[in-house]
Amino acid sequence: MRTAIITGASRGLGRAFALGLAQDGFALMLAARDSAALEDTAAAARAAGAPDVFTHAADLSQPGTAEAVVAATLAATGRVDALVNNAGATKRGDFLTLSDADFLDGFALKFHATVRFCRAAWAPLEAAKGAIVNISGVGAMTPEPDFAIGGSVNSALINFTKAIAKRSQGTGMRINTLCPGHIVTDRLARRIETLAAERGITLDAAREELRQAHGIPRYGNPEEVADVVRFLCSPAAAYVHGTVITVDGGATPGI
Known part of the structure; x- marks a missing residue:
């Protein structure tokens, strides 16, 4: 039974990812802060076809949380076949009004949590020849004055993902970055x-x-992004590794 961990799974894109992978028969471990919203997503994922769904409500920005989620997943299903790092929102605003704490908070949840989850799940993913999909965003390629934190975090995620993809070359793992655009x-x-x-x-x-x-x-619709996640976590993407896929309706004009 293939198992996927999805962070930030309580709403929005994370919820869409959960429902999409449920349709593909994955057992799911859903992680986010909001326990009530997580349970709502879990119920929807079961209805969509997931054979088993587990939830872990916690602050994913805190050290130790990633290890706890991965340990709970292994205890429940014995394996990890896919990891979708989706958690994290960053504060918008004028750079001159954003504090050090705002920048630190932005990196803590979206960047450092992704690093920790990749590290914690590495061994079981390698054993399963599994897939990691790190969710970045189009702000990584198109800087905006009111998105200095988010753009910086997203750019860092792309660099990090390519680095660990190079490290995993030849192991059978597939590691990619997905950059959604302006999604409902x-x-x-x-x-x-x-x-x-x-x-x-x-x-x-x-x-x-x-x-x-x-x-x-x-x-865009969340399901349109989820369809790409489903592809990246499937055998159909066996030769897709270390790349960045943008799903933004053509909003990003750069190369």
């Missing part, structure tokens, strides 16, 4: 609300202004 989640809704408040315009107007600014025909 709670996070996007908050950005639209902030823009509407700043501009003194309606939510619909703010939604359209943001869409046009990014040059995309529409916003």
Whole structure:
């Protein structure tokens, strides 16, 4: 029974990843802070076809949490076949108003937690010839003045993922980075609300202004990102390793 660990699985993209991998028959370990939301995702994943679903509610930014989640997964299923590092949101704002604590918090959850989970799950993943998918974001390639923390974290994740992919060359493991663009989640809704408040315009107007600014025909759906995660965790991606895949509707113009 293939088993996947998904961090940040309580809502948004993480929830979509859980439901997608459930449809592919994975047993799941879902980790995030919000225990009630985790249980809701777990129930949906069971209904979607997951043979077993386990949850671990904890602050993933804290040392020791990754080891505890991996240990619980091995105790429950005896293996780890896929690791999807999705946890982490970073604070937006003017660089001059962001504090050291804001930067440290951003790196603690999205970057350091990813490093710790990769380290903790390395041995069972190597044994299973499994897959790691680290979720970065298009901010890694397109710096924005109000996203100095998130862009820096996402860029660091790409570098880190390529480094460990090179380390695992020849082991049968597959390690890749996925960069979602502007996807319909709670996070996007908050950005639209902030823009509407700043501009003194309606939510619909703010939604359209943001869409046009990014040059995309529409916003993406979580399931469209989940489909790529499902591919990367499947045998169909056996020759996909050490790469960066962008799912952003064409918003990133750079090479």
